[in-house]
Amino acid sequence: MTKIGILGISGRMGHLLAEEVATAGASLAGGTARRGEQWPTDPTALARVADVLIDFTSAEAAPTHLQAALQARKPLILGTSGLNAKQEAMVAEAARDIPIVHAANFAPGVNLVLALAERLAAALPPEAYDAEIVETHHRQKIDAPSGTAIALGRAVAAGRGTTLEAAGIESGRDGHTGPRKTGAIGFAALRAGQVVGDHTLLFASGAEHIALTHRSFDRRVYATGAVRAALWSVKQPPGLYGMKHVLGMG
Numbered sequence: 001m002t003k004i005g006i007l008g009i010s011g012r013m014g015h016l017l018a019e020e021v022a023t024a025g026a027s028l029a030g031g032t033a034r035r036g037e038q039w040p041t042d043p044t045a046l047a048r049v050a051d052v053l054i055d056f057t058s059a060e061a062a063p064t065h066l067q068a069a070l071q072a073r074k075p076l077i078l079g080t081s082g083l084n085a086k087q088e089a090m091v092a093e094a095a096r097d098i099p100i101v102h103a104a105n106f107a108p109g110v111n112l113v114l115a116l117a118e119r120l121a122a123a124l125p126p127e128a129y130d131a132e133i134v135e136t137h138h139r140q141k142i143d144a145p146s147g148t149a150i151a152l153g154r155a156v157a158a159g160r161g162t163t164l165e166a167a168g169i170e171s172g173r174d175g176h177t178g179p180r181k182t183g184a185i186g187f188a189a190l191r192a193g194q195v196v197g198d199h200t201l202l203f204a205s206g207a208e209h210i211a212l213t214h215r216s217f218d219r220r221v222y223a224t225g226a227v228r229a230a231l232w233s234v235k236q237p238p239g240l241y242g243m244k245h246v247l248g249m250g
């Protein structure tokens, strides 16, 4: 039976992950939290006893959690969003030695939308079709735009044969912003109530709109996907994987 360790077990996702481990027929190796009230804080001790680690915590913890997985040579499932470029580079470096599944969103439907986004972007010329991404999340979310919104932006850029950085980003428009830059990818983030996670990608020309919308009604969909990724990862060689690989879409 695969022993799964959960980094961030006291969180919204952590609770659900612990339940999903049991549902999937795996066993819970233990968990960590930031404040050591109910759970230990040391990821290295957990990495030693677990077969695989799942991390839904915060970006600042990513380097410590990567180090713990590397030292113990255990796969890591990384769901935490808001990583900066340096932290992303550390993930890629660590994946030379251990399997890492790094996904902005573990819901299967989102990963289909990402594939569709790339295909649509390849077919719709950026001079004619503006791409805008709108996401809505619960009031507790601390990063914006969401990791999924950024992944959608990267998918659009890839479909257009470029990168998000080269295409240009327009976000947080306010005041006298001037006209929209051709080819730029727009982002808007709403924070309201207890919205689990809504994402819409809009392609708009002067004559028509195409919108792709994904809505998560239950964050358990992410937990189920992450545990599935964990069971998959223990059979993989070192490498950087996404949910599309776990789902057989990559």
Ligand SMILES: NC(=O)C1=CN([C@@H]2O[C@H](COP(=O)(O)OP(=O)(O)OC[C@H]3O[C@@H](n4cnc5c(N)ncnc54)[C@H](OP(=O)(O)O)[C@@H]3O)[C@@H](O)[C@H]2O)C=CC1
Pocket: 007, 008, 009, 010, 011, 012, 013, 014, 032, 033, 034, 035, 036, 056, 057, 058, 059, 060, 061, 078, 079, 080, 081, 082, 103, 104, 105, 106, 107, 219, 222
């Ligand atoms: N990829 C995906 O599919 C999804 C990704 N996410 C991402 O997962 C992350 C967690 O989300 P959520 O569960 O809602 O967040 P919560 O704030 O509810 O939980 C965060 C958990 O991480 C722990 N934690 C926070 N900071 C640190 C730290 N510096 N060191 C160690 N542990 C820490 C917290 O411990 P304590 O309770 O002691 O503070 C808590 O257990 C976010 O980045 C979110 O965007 C969320 C859903 C889906």
Ligand SMILES: O=C(O)C1=N[C@H](C(=O)O)C[C@H](O)C1
Pocket: 081, 104, 105, 137, 141, 145, 146, 147, 148, 149, 196, 197, 198
């Ligand atoms: O913080 C959340 O809740 C979520 N975070 C992820 C993201 O940043 O995209 C995934 C999902 O949207 C829920």
